[in-house]
Amino acid sequence: MTATFADEKTATLLARLAKIVGPDGLISSPAELMVYECDGYTMEKNRPEVVVFPCSTEEIVGVVKACNELGVPFLPRGSGTSLAGGCLPVGGGVIISLARMRKILEVDIRNRYALVEPGVINTWLTNRVKNDGWHYAPDPSSQGACTIGGNVATNSGGPHTLKYGVTVNHILGVELVLPDGRVIQIGGPVEESPGYDLTGLVVGSEGTFGVVSKVWVRLVRNPQSVRTLLGIFESIDDATMTISEIIGAGIVPAALEMLDNLILGAVEEAFGFGFPLDAGAVLIMEVDGLESGIDDEAARIEAIALKNKARKVSRANTEAERMLLWKSRKQAFGAVGRLAPSYCTQDGVVPRTRLPEMLRIMHEISKRHDIRIANIFHAGDGNMHPILLFDERDPSQVQRVMEASHEILDTCLKLGGSVTGEHGIGVEKIDFMPKLFSPDDLMAMTRVRQVFNPSGLCSPGKMLPTAGACSEPSSARPLKPGRRAPH
Amino acid sequence: MSVHEPFDIQGHAVGVKHPATLEEFGQLVQEAARGGQAVYPLGGGTRQHLGLPPVKPGVALCTRKLDRVIDYPARDMTVTVELGMTVARLRELLAAENQDLPIDCPDPQRATLGGMLATNSSGSRRYGYGTPRDYLLGLTVIDDHGRPTQSGGRVVKNVAGYDMGKLHIGALGTLGPLVQGTFKLKPRPEATALCLVPLGSDKLEAFANHLNQGRTRPISMDLLSVGAAKEFARLAGQSLPSAGWLGLVGFDGAEVAVRWQVQTLKDELRSMASGEVVELVSNAVAWDALTALGGPRGTTGLRAGVLPGETVALARSLENWAPASAVLAHLGAGIVNAWGDPDTAREPLMAQVERLRHLAQPKRLSQSKSGWLVVTRSAPSARDARMVFGPGREDHPLMAEIKRQLDPGCLFNPGRFLTDL
Numbered sequence: 001m002t003a004t005f006a007d008e009k010t011a012t013l014l015a016r017l018a019k020i021v022g023p024d025g026l027i028s029s030p031a032e033l034m035v036y037e038c039d040g041y042t043m044e045k046n047r048p049e050v051v052v053f054p055c056s057t058e059e060i061v062g063v064v065k066a067c068n069e070l071g072v073p074f075l076p077r078g079s080g081t082s083l084a085g086g087c088l089p090v091g092g093g094v095i096i097s098l099a100r101m102r103k104i105l106e107v108d109i110r111n112r113y114a115l116v117e118p119g120v121i122n123t124w125l126t127n128r129v130k131n132d133g134w135h136y137a138p139d140p141s142s143q144g145a146c147t148i149g150g151n152v153a154t155n156s157g158g159p160h161t162l163k164y165g166v167t168v169n170h171i172l173g174v175e176l177v178l179p180d181g182r183v184i185q186i187g188g189p190v191e192e193s194p195g196y197d198l199t200g201l202v203v204g205s206e207g208t209f210g211v212v213s214k215v216w217v218r219l220v221r222n223p224q225s226v227r228t229l230l231g232i233f234e235s236i237d238d239a240t241m242t243i244s245e246i247i248g249a250g251i252v253p254a255a256l257e258m259l260d261n262l263i264l265g266a267v268e269e270a271f272g273f274g275f276p277l278d279a280g281a282v283l284i285m286e287v288d289g290l291e292s293g294i295d296d297e298a299a300r301i302e303a304i305a306l307k308n309k310a311r312k313v314s315r316a317n318t319e320a321e322r323m324l325l326w327k328s329r330k331q332a333f334g335a336v337g338r339l340a341p342s343y344c345t346q347d348g349v350v351p352r353t354r355l356p357e358m359l360r361i362m363h364e365i366s367k368r369h370d371i372r373i374a375n376i377f378h379a380g381d382g383n384m385h386p387i388l389l390f391d392e393r394d395p396s397q398v399q400r401v402m403e404a405s406h407e408i409l410d411t412c413l414k415l416g417g418s419v420t421g422e423h424g425i426g427v428e429k430i431d432f433m434p435k436l437f438s439p440d441d442l443m444a445m446t447r448v449r450q451v452f453n454p455s456g457l458c459s460p461g462k463m464l465p466t467a468g469a470c471s472e473p474s475s476a477r478p479l480k481p482g483r484r485a486p487h
Numbered sequence: 488m489s490v491h492e493p494f495d496i497q498g499h500a501v502g503v504k505h506p507a508t509l510e511e512f513g514q515l516v517q518e519a520a521r522g523g524q525a526v527y528p529l530g531g532g533t534r535q536h537l538g539l540p541p542v543k544p545g546v547a548l549c550t551r552k553l554d555r556v557i558d559y560p561a562r563d564m565t566v567t568v569e570l571g572m573t574v575a576r577l578r579e580l581l582a583a584e585n586q587d588l589p590i591d592c593p594d595p596q597r598a599t600l601g602g603m604l605a606t607n608s609s610g611s612r613r614y615g616y617g618t619p620r621d622y623l624l625g626l627t628v629i630d631d632h633g634r635p636t637q638s639g640g641r642v643v644k645n646v647a648g649y650d651m652g653k654l655h656i657g658a659l660g661t662l663g664p665l666v667q668g669t670f671k672l673k674p675r676p677e678a679t680a681l682c683l684v685p686l687g688s689d690k691l692e693a694f695a696n697h698l699n700q701g702r703t704r705p706i707s708m709d710l711l712s713v714g715a716a717k718e719f720a721r722l723a724g725q726s727l728p729s730a731g732w733l734g735l736v737g738f739d740g741a742e743v744a745v746r747w748q749v750q751t752l753k754d755e756l757r758s759m760a761s762g763e764v765v766e767l768v769s770n771a772v773a774w775d776a777l778t779a780l781g782g783p784r785g786t787t788g789l790r791a792g793v794l795p796g797e798t799v800a801l802a803r804s805l806e807n808w809a810p811a812s813a814v815l816a817h818l819g820a821g822i823v824n825a826w827g828d829p830d831t832a833r834e835p836l837m838a839q840v841e842r843l844r845h846l847a848q849p850k851r852l853s854q855s856k857s858g859w860l861v862v863t864r865s866a867p868s869a870r871d872a873r874m875v876f877g878p879g880r881e882d883h884p885l886m887a888e889i890k891r892q893l894d895p896g897c898l899f900n901p902g903r904f905l906t907d908l
Contacts, residue, residue: 110699111794111821155646166644168653169621184881185855190792191820192607192618192657193859194876195905196886200620200653204646221704248562250585250674290704292747293740349642351563381644382563421644429647436647440636445649447892451885463648 010049013070017052017094020062025100026052036095040083041428042392043344043402048089051077053100057175057183057213060096064211065181067094067457075459076211078119078150081142083345084426086154086206090461096211098149104128105214112219113172113189118149118212125217134219137164140422141330149212155204157422159255159329162380163288164220166422168203175214176202179458189216201448206424207459209452223288226254227298228316228325231283231305232276236260236375239281240356242308243379246285246301247352253301256380257284257329262339263374263387270335271328279311283379284329332376333387339374340389344401347423348412352382361411362386369404371397383421384412410435425463433465494532494547497540498867501527507552509666513633516664516898519546520631525901528664530599531573534606536783536864538659539875542902550601553666558641561586565624567641567669570601586672589616593782601665607657610778611737614819615706616673619656626652627667631894641669654889661900661908662893676739680749681770681777683727684734685762686710691799693759694734695818699795701755703748707737707777707817710799712806714813714827715780722776724769728762735777780815785826787836788864791847794856795821801858804846809839821858836865837874844877872906879906 010028017026027033028050037045049072054060067074073093080087089095101117104125108114109132114125122143125136139158140146146156152174157166164170173187187199202209233239239258246253259267260281268275275282283305287297302313316322336343350358359375362384366373377384388404390397409419409432419425419432433442446464453459493500506512519526525545529535550571557567561584568577574595581587591610592603602608604626609618625639628651638651655662686694691710698708711719716733720726727733738748753764767773787809793801795818802816805825812827829839840862847858862875887907890897 108794110696110796155650157644161644165617165621166646168650169617184885186882186885188855188857190794190856190858191822192792193880194861195880195883195908196658196662196889197620197653197656198882198885200650200656204650224702224704244562247564252674289740290744290747293742293744296741296743349644351560351565351642353560353562378644382642383644417642418640418645418647420647421642422646424646425648433648436640437637440630440632440634441638441648444630444636444651444893445638448649448651448654448889451888451892 009070013066013072013094014050016066016070017050017063020066021052021054021059025054025059026050036077036080036089039080039085039087040345041085041088041426043398044085044088044427046089046092048095049092051095051097053097055100057177060177060211060213061181061183063094063096064177064179068180068455071457073457073460076118076149076153076207078147078153079121079145081146082150082154082426083347083423084420084428086424086426086462088427090427098147101213108189109134109219111189113216114219115189115214115216116148118147118152118215120148122146122148122151129219130222133222135222136217137170137220138167141333143330148215148217152203152212152215153205153207154422154424157378157381157383159257159378162256162378163252163254168200170218170220171199171203172216172218173199174202174212174216176209177211177213179210179453179455183213187216204424206426206463208449208462210458223254225291225294226286226288226322227294228322229285229298229301229313230316230325231285231313232279232311233281233283234309234311235280236359237356238309239283240359240379242283242305242310243355244353245304245308247380249300249304251287251297251300253285253380254288255284255286256378258282258375258377258379259329259332260375262372263332263336263376266335266338266374267328267332269338271324271331273324273328284325329376336374336387336389340372340391342390342392344388344390344405346386346388346405346408347383347420348386348409348417349381349383349421350412350415350417352380354415354417355379355382358384358411358415362408365404365407369400371400371404373404378421381421382417427461430463430465433463494529496527496535496547497870499541501541501545501547503529503547503549505549505552509553509629509635512548512553512629512664512666513635515546515548516629516631516633520633520896520898526664526898527900528601528605528660530571530602530605531594531597533594533598533782534602534608536788537606538900538903539870539872540867540903548664550599550664550666556580557667564672565641565643565669566672567625567667568600569667570604570665571599574598574600574603581672582675585675587675588622588670589673590619590622591778591781593779600668604656604665604668605658605660610781611707611709611735611817613817614708615737615739620653622670623652623656623668624671625669626655626665628655628663628665630663631896631898635666639669643671659900659904661890661904663899678742678745679737679739679770679774680745681767681773682736682749682752683765683767684736684756684760685729686732686734687761688732688803690759690761691732691803694756695799697755697759698736698818701752703738703751705736706739707735708819709735709777710802710816710818711735712802712814714811715815718784718813719776719780722779723767723773725767725773728765731761737774781824783864785811785813786828786865787826787862789825789843789860790863791823791825791858791860793821793823793847793858795819797821797858798823801846805843808843831869836869840874876905
């Protein structure tokens, strides 16, 4: 009887949704839904009942209202490049894919903003304004695939956030479809309207406050000049000391990225940049600003690197060389497949000065669990992305990867850092929240979520642990994440 | 803990207590809640003219004794401090490490960091450096049960949990007193410069447009009306090149880059300026004067926000809005500060404000691009939510609900912000 009831409910849901987005605006067959079982975090999976592809705010509203009436959980999704299970459909239900809302609605250079739909790919925006000499500053490594809406949900960073700030520093406002179907504008192109900074709160809320349907973003003028340097080091220690000293000298580079020996091999094989395969680590060091004075700054950085035993410091001499260097960095994750069949990327943060210590501990963790760990990260921010390499067909390796990941993140906390710098809590790190925050802290956050999402139907089981919450939703259960991959 | 003279908050004398620890602070909050009293968070008392007068008897809890440095790992370029510390004291500490928190705050010797955050203080350098929301990494507030609650952290990049700190910035203490915070820091620039550009009133728009596309990259670009320019000259101890509108353009960075920019600006604006473009000599004093200009002046103060491209038009409209009026406009941000001594016998302030508000919210602009105008300062008797903040916006009910969730008993600064906050 129960199965029949569930089938009927699903049939009703599909019929309702098809009326709103049209028969071509949704998918519901198990084979098609497989892609939507998880995001870039593949350790846990759960299948949604249906994925809808609205084309307008009105269609999002229709879908959200239908979900409310039928008591079905729903969650927004961009390109699914997030890495902590942020768009894992924990409670099943409806995934609202924003992939068809891809219009850049307005570009206003004089007033330094653009208005975009949430499904616009990050890099499209910069491509659109670059001939005017402007860009959109947050540049996650996945910027060729990830959406602005997804960036808003996770408050994404990227290599150049060291100087230019993360997503929240560049978002002026959003149009938000609240979980009950109301549409409101929060903030907007005019700065600082009176009242609480709800824009700042919504950015990074991981889709738990509703579905963002439009975004006003700040545009930034391109720097007049850029110098990109590549430092080759014998050891990770020398590279991290260089980072610490550059920051300590009062230089704010545009980017400061490190790749260790393991990842270098994979990247070199993939892109053939010419990295020396015997180097312990390399640093990509970039400064930008006015032409006047930039060579002095680059020279200071070079001197610091050489003082810290850099084998060699070279400059990207042409724009093409610079682009290839950045391609090697940003698409490094794609090259990891050459190292192992599966990998799990972590996102720990430590105070910059603790990086050498953290990397030494990570080496020990790697040895103890017999799991190879490649390192590529935003060194200037202290934001690391250790990549744990394994074979998902071996349950023992999966177990060891989980344990090693947790040890790495616990160490980050012990050193005064955080378990996520830019990927989000999602479902993956929910158990760490009580280690980061007291029950009172979590209660305050839960109270705020109640304001936006009182029914709990919007993206249940994310960000906040159920324990310690005052009035967790009942309709959104079960809140256990889905089955563990692989199966 | 000691009890001091009552403090005047917009015509209401409120008794002040000075807790010296977070525990004491919490106990006093609990005590007030039990006694049905309101809590009025108080820092240096320099910006209490903002918002509305108190509506409920209560106690002012002053943060000034909470002024300890909790952690200053200078090489990490972050600092964690108690927020009763004055802005000047923090600056002094940071200067010893050649670092800075580049947020402009008038009266820094008295203003506290908590007050700077609660009032979302900013000034000319916001164009180049941003506002408090770009620097606050972690925050501790006292909740309605007297418990310290925390969000964010102490590292420069962190997305764990909701960013509650953002809610408290500019909330005028209505969601709880701010007691401890972690800030991201910047290195102090090697050199700074501030250039005076005398402008004929027909060149203001061209000046603003030029700065947006010229070869230099200013950290500040301001426009001062005749009245504001005179006041600036007095505060900075400078003589002015002419008696018209004044452009002020700021630069910082490496010495060689600053020199190049000053010269380039002079070259680029030679034909546009009504006189010689001059670099101020003692520019530290001039920067302070420019920041001070954003403090309370005249009997009545206004602050408005529009799109950057609308700033000049609004500044011109406000130039003579009242006797002794003056205007300081931050061109890059679209923020206009105006002050003066309006004749309220001739026309009630409310009517004058409504008329001016239409300038910031012209009908031709869509709702989504609409500006705003608030009355930052006036005779307390004239202040109500409509007059001070203007009409409600569609996100205000959500804000009211946040207030109800975080402060259901309406303990903190009742009646002092937007309606229902």
